[in-house]
Amino acid sequence: MAARMPPRYDLVGGRLCLDFCNTTGDRRGDAEDRLRGYPDVVGWGWRSGILNAEEAARLTRLGVRAPTEGLVVWERAIRLREALSSIFCAVAAGLRIRPEALDVLNGELAGAMARSQVVPTDSGFTWLWAEGGKALDCVLWPIARSAADLLTEGPLGAIRRCEGRACGWLFLDTSRNRTRRWCDMRICGNRAKARRHHARVKAGAA
C-alpha cells in the first residue's frame, strides 16, 4: 500500500498547523475528508514536507504491520485537527478559546517536546526530531509545535477564515493591507466573482 499524497493546492494556509486544519474537506463541492486513515496522515506529512518519500514509504509499511497503532495515531490526528480548528477559528473570530481544545494541543505538544533536540549545523544550531520519520506519530509533532509557535508568537491578528461559500478554510493573511478574503483566489475568489456576476446579469434582465 502506498501513501496517498493529497494535491498541492491544499497548502494555502501559510502555516503547517493551518494547512492541517484545512484537511477537513474539499472546497470544490464534495466534502471529502482528506484524512480517512493512517495512510492519509502519512501522505499529508509527505505533501507538507514533514516527511520525505523514503520516510513516507517506511511509515506506510509500519502502519500496515501495526494497524491498531496506526488507527490510534489517525484518531489522535483527527482529535488534534478538531482542537486546532476550534482554537484558530475562535482566534480568527475574536472569541474565547475552549480550554479542552488547548488541553488536546498541550497533550500532543508534550510528546513533541520530548522528541525535540538541538543539534549543531555548519552555521549554528537547529531543531531535530529524535525518531523523526521513524515513529508512527512523528507527523503530529511538527504540527503541534507549529500551532504552539503561532499561538505564542503570532501574528494572531492575521489568522483568517476564507469567506468562500461552504469553505471556511484557515489561512494567515500576509498581504500588505491585510485584505485577503479567500483561501485561494483561483477557487473561492473566482466563485464569488462569478456569483456576483450572475446576480448582476439576473438583476439586469429582471
Ligand SMILES: [Zn+2]
Ligand atoms: Zn476558500
